[in-house]
Each structure stands twice: as structure tokens, then as C-alpha cells.
Amino acid sequence: MTVAVETGTWQLDSTASTVALRxxxxxxxxxxxxxxxxxxxNGEVRSDGSAVGTITLDATSLDTRSAKRDEHLxxxxxxxxxxxxEITxxxxxxxxxxxxxxxxxxxxTVRGISRPKSVTARLVGADDKSLTxxxxxxxxxxxxxxxxxQLGMMRGLTTVTGTLRFTRTTAA
Incomplete structure (x- = not known):
């Protein structure tokens, strides 16, 4: 898919977006x-095609389907x-x-500690009104x-996955 993403401001559609971990x-x-x-x-696509923005997660909203584990997390x-x-x-x-x-x-930024992070994402859908x-x-x-x-039970890295759908709110 080759697509030019429209300039302007974009808002995350929280009902069509997911962020999970394992x-x-x-x-x-x-x-x-x-x-x-x-x-x-939210985000902004600039006239040069670059973008900036912020994703925010409510740390208290993590659901692992175990109330006791969620409380511990x-x-x-x-x-x-x-x-x-918040995790940002x-x-x-x-x-x-x-x-x-x-x-x-x-x-x-997690627990008030910020670290640089580079990620490769895939643009899986885009038109003049939305992008995913x-x-x-x-x-x-x-x-x-x-x-x-505890007892060396948790080793290794945590994997984060996300599907983020944005809708265009204004043109540049």
C-alpha cells in the first residue's frame, strides 16, 4: 500500500484501538x-509528511483477567x-x-521514568478520514x-502490541 497521509490533527479512536502486553x-x-x-x-501530520503525537494509557485499566494479579501489577x-x-x-x-x-x-514514560524508544509500525489502513x-x-x-x-519467576522482556486507529479532526 502506498498512501499519502493527510496533513492536520488526528484523534485516537479509543473504541477501535487496543494496546496489550504479554x-x-x-x-x-x-x-x-x-x-x-x-x-x-492524538497526533499531527505536518506538511512535510512527518508526524508527532502522544499515546496515553491508564495504568489502572490493565486487565489480565485475574483481579489479584491486576491488583499486584x-x-x-x-x-x-x-x-x-499514566503510561505515555x-x-x-x-x-x-x-x-x-x-x-x-x-x-x-512508565512510573515517572522516561526512556527513548524507537519502534517500527505498519500503516495498515489510511484514507482522508482515518488511519490505522x-x-x-x-x-x-x-x-x-x-x-x-520473586524466586526468579519473571525474566526477559515484555512484549507490547498495539492497533491504533486515528480519525482526522482538522486539516492543516
């Missing part, structure tokens, strides 16, 4: 999966949602390359102060 635990025998119920965001051992209720990804630049590949450079991106990347949770690892 992490192998129990010494790699079990994969914990969860999704954030509250996702928000919201605690100071992990997201510390009482003190840091601030996009410093996003550029469409090679048809559908989008190179994204930004800053991920899909991305998958890994995060080292220890870089964000989430080092809890």
Missing part, C-alpha cells in the same frame, strides 16, 4: 497477557499506579518509509523500576 513468567512456562481498557491519544512492585496513573509514549517523529513501514522515534497503525515491540521492565522478580 510476558513469560513462572520460569517461562506461563505467558501472562493483558490489555489496557483506557487508551487515549498496579502496586508499587510494578506500575505504582497510585503515584503514576510521546512521539517525537514518525515517518512513512517503504510504503507501509512507519519509523517512530519517541519517549516512553499496528506495532509490536519489547520493553525491559527493569529500566522502568519494575524489578520485582
Amino acid at each position: 510476558h513469560r513468567t513462572m520460569w517461562g512456562l506461563v505467558t501472562v497477557k493483558g490489555a489496557f481498557a483506557a487508551v487515549a491519544g 498496579r502496586s508499587a512492585d510494578f506500575f505504582d499506579a497510585a503515584n503514576h496513573p 509514549f510521546s512521539v517525537r517523529s514518525a515517518e512513512l518509509r517503504d510504503g507501509e513501514e512507519v519509523h517512530v522515534v519517541g519517549q516512553l 497503525l499496528e506495532a509490536e515491540f519489547t520493553v525491559d521492565r527493569e529500566q522502568f523500576g519494575m524489578g520485582w522478580n
